[in-house]
Amino acid sequence: MKACYKHRMSGISLMEVLISIGVIALGIFGVATLIPVAQFKVAEGTSNDRQAAFGPSAVAQFRIHNMGADHNWFAPNSNYMFDGGKIRRRGYCLDPLGLIENNYAENVTRFPANILSGSSPGMAIFMPRIGLKSLKFGVDNLLGTPDDPSSVTELALSRNLFFLQDELVFDRPSAQEQQPNRQFFVHNTKPISSYSSSSLSWFATLSPAVLSPVGEVLESDEFLLSIVVVKQRVPTLAAFDENFAKADCQFAGEIMLINRQPVTEQQMKLSDLRTGDWLLLTKPVTPSLANDPAKCVYRWTQIIGTTDEEDAAANTARAFTISNDDFFRPNARGGFAIFMRGVKAVYERTIRVGNTSPWNNAGYVSANSNEF
Secondary structure, three states, X not given: OOOOOOOOOOOOOHHHHHHHHHHHHHHHHHHHHHHHHHHHHHHHHHHHXXXXXXXXXXXXXXXXXXXXXXXXXXXXXXXXXXXXXXXXXXOEEEOHHHHHHOOOOHHHOEEOOOOOOOOOOHHHOOEEEEEEHHHOOOOOOOOOOOOOHHHXXXXXXXXXXXXXXXXXXXXXXXXXXXXOEEOEEEEOOEEEEEOEOOOEEEEEEEEEOOEOOOOOEOOOOEEEEEEEEXXXXXXXXXXXXXXXXXXXXXXXXXXXXXXXXXXXXXXOOHHHOOOOOEEEEEEEOOHHHOOOHHHEEEEEEEEEEEOOOOOHHHHOEEEEEEOOOOOOOOOOOOEEEEEEOOEEEEEEEEEEOOOOOOOOOOOOOOOOOOOO
């Protein structure tokens, strides 16, 4: 008699199929969520590469266009720049674009822009905002009007020089067989310069670079040049995007910013500062010269740590950790910090200010050069 065996049929149950589908769906969902993150990281890396290339390029433009020659400088208020015919050895903000965009308004002739004339302590730390004579056509027309052809030309040249020009604007016709049309700044039906939608621009600050062992500014033509790269800057909003605060140093690399000036709702506040933002630190070379702007030195530094307070109290005082831990001495008082919206990178070089460029005319000697 043969034994009967019950054979078990092989196969996949419905439960196993459902579990497999769930595992695959979970994997696909995980990959899908990484795509936006990857796109953001790629865009961030591309932006950082552009910023890294833009800084050295701006330094080259600074040298090629002879921006380090003081005879090429001018300030709407010459009292900020000259003393008895000699250039003051002090900090300067080289920002022709900011001046022309605001039509040389009084509030933008100083950096930061919201410092009022005669105010204290603001007038002790501000930088004169200076332009370039080489951007103008006609020596007698240094302060043109918005409708003046020379002012239109200066605006186009300034935008072309101080904005990153690698994102040219093209008009794409609806018909695919037609070629895109490149856009230009036009004046009197004539193209002046290419139009770019770049979000990066730059300006420069200059500070006396040579100090004695006791911190006094020496008579020298050496300045610390800082190329400041800004993203999505609107120069006409300088009064809202630029501000300053008193800086007290508690420990090396640790500062407390105290707001000394009322701010409006639109103006940049201490609570707007984040890790990675930049500050322009300034201090007098000696405490006895705290009210003399010609005896102040300046240095850009990056915020590497900050408190988390974002309430109204953070607009009055806030603590920060900065990368430059040797600018302020511990327990030092009397310093200030200037901050503005959108600063992404700062590149520093030591240069000599004066008639030292090989592109200058042979035999030309600046009346103000090397006279400090």
